Amino acid sequence: MPLKLEIVTPEARIFSDEVDSVVLPGAEGEIGILPAHAPLVTTLQVGELRITKGGKTTEMAVGEGLVEVTGAYARILTDMAIDADQIDEKAVEQALERAKHSLESIKHGEKQEDVAAVMAMIQRNTAQLQLKKKRRTV
Amino acid sequence: MPSTRDIRRRIKSVKNTAQITKAMQLVAAAKMKKAQDQASNGRSYAELMNKILVALKESAEEGIHPYFSEGKGNKTLVLVIATDKGLCGALNTNLLKKVVSTNLEGEVEFVTIGRKAAQGLARLRKTLIADFPIKDPVKFAEVHSVGKFIQDKFRSGEYKSVYVAFNNFINTVTTIPSVEQILPVNPVTLGGKRSFDETSKEVDASELPQYTFEPGAATVFETVLPQYVNGTIYQMILEARASEHSSRMVAMKNATDNAKQMLKDLSLEYNKLRQAAITNELLEITTAKMALE
Structure with a gap:
């Protein structure tokens, strides 16, 4: 079962795709999220976020926000999300x-x-x- | 019967007016494009935030955060987002009509954004407690002061609930004046689509997952809810601005079209009069000539 990841900022929907895993800066340190993760709500801290899909890792700089995880999907609402290549x-x-x-x-x-x-x-x-x-x- | 000179004068003034409205139409069209893009880009963020929080509210324990339940007082606070400038059709009038016709409980107090809102409410003799000037294009930082004011008021316990009245942007020719409840957290409609409908289909109260909160539910809500209020107000202002520029563009386009039609009618009348005068003169000359012979 893949994990559907959505990253949305007030300016646009930055990312919406199925991924293998995502590592994000949570309220109490980095959290790795794999498919079928237990339902979780936490705050997002300023830092870096790593998305792994098919052995390829994408890195993003993110701002503060909210993370909602259920087994099937992870939704990230943040005020900033910039792909490392675009910085x-x-x-x-x-x-x-x-x-x-x-x-x-x-x-x-x-x-x-x-x-x-x-x-x-x-x-x-x-x-x-x-x-x-x-x-x-x- | 107006003289040809009178008509000439009117044609000139109508032409000038048409020029002005045409220029305003072009300016509004440029601003409209930008405002519409901004409004539609921000919508998914605000909608998703609303959706998640409404779902969380259902599953949260009673009294975990003040924003999830009504305040103790019996007053109602309404934030009215109107325009600063006029010449945008019936936009502000419709919004105020909607506000007046909405049934709000208890004593109602108003906070406004935009000069037209303050003026209109003062005319209706409503209680106005604050007015915030917000520039165009709107900056997120400016919205913080509005958000903070409203949240402080709500936390004081005097108010039962807080509503926002603004024009929802659907498309260039359609805007819907709406009054939405922002506090306590409630499903809101942005851009005409009722975001709650999707939520209710997607998450039934019984099949809601038991969320773990990190570091704790109260802490998460304390961080997220103020962001939610600010973000939602920001999006509502964007919707209102998109509506404003769209209606101004449409109003100015109508004005230009009307002026053009008027010019057509006036020049027809002018030409008729001129022709009548020429015919008259010719008649006079021929009669005079015939009399001499």
Whole structure:
């Protein structure tokens, strides 16, 4: 029995296919999900997600979100999901730089929500960079 | 009987109006394309989120999270999402009509997005407690302040439930004014398709799997539900914006077509008058000539 994996972000349906397994950053560390996994609901953390299908592994950088697993399918709702091949390292580095800069300027203004938003942005950017760097060393 | 000069003047002014409405139509069409794409792309996320949470609500224990049950108070909060600008047909009027005709329990208080909503509700003498300006195109970060305000209000316990009134986008010529319950978590319709119908077919309460929650049900809900509220409001604003630009495009297209028809009629009348004047002059000349002979 294959596992049907769906990854949806507010911008688009990123992924919808049958896969052999998926490893994702859950609330309490990485979780591997194989077909016929016990029903599970957990939160998704910023990090990297690996999809294995027919011996081929695809890697993605993901943001925060929700994961729902039943035996037949896994649904991932997240605010970011980018294929490792599509990460533009330079653009991400620049975005990270900008985010860090704006974090410093906000800190004096102490607006709680803004700080949270920028922190999330930094986390997402860092996750993308880490995934890219890891790929290079392999 | 208007003189030819009067008609000429009218033709000129109608031409100017047609030019303006045509320009507005083109601008609206460009914005419409973008807004429609945004609305339809975001729909699957919001729908899936709603579907999962409604299913989880059914299986969750009583009182696990405040967002799953009605508040203690008897007031109702309604967020009305209308447009900032006019000239978009009967869009806002229909929405307000729908809000007024919807039967809401207890004392109803309103929060608005868009100037037209605030104006319309003030005219109807409704209680307005907050108004949020949201730019166009809408940014997700802007929606957070609205979401937080609504959630704080709901958590205070004063309100029984929270509704959102907005125009659901179906296609360029059809939009449906809708009032949907967002809190407590409830099936919502986005883009005309009732997402709950699918859910009810797919998951029967008896065959719902016994989910394991990691790290715990309360923690998961505490993280996910605020995201759900913000995400859903965001999607509703996208739907409203898509409806706005579509109706403005259609309204402006109608205005341009009408102006063109009017120009046709006016020039016909103008030509008739001119011809009548020429015939008259000719008659006068011939009579004068005949009188001289």
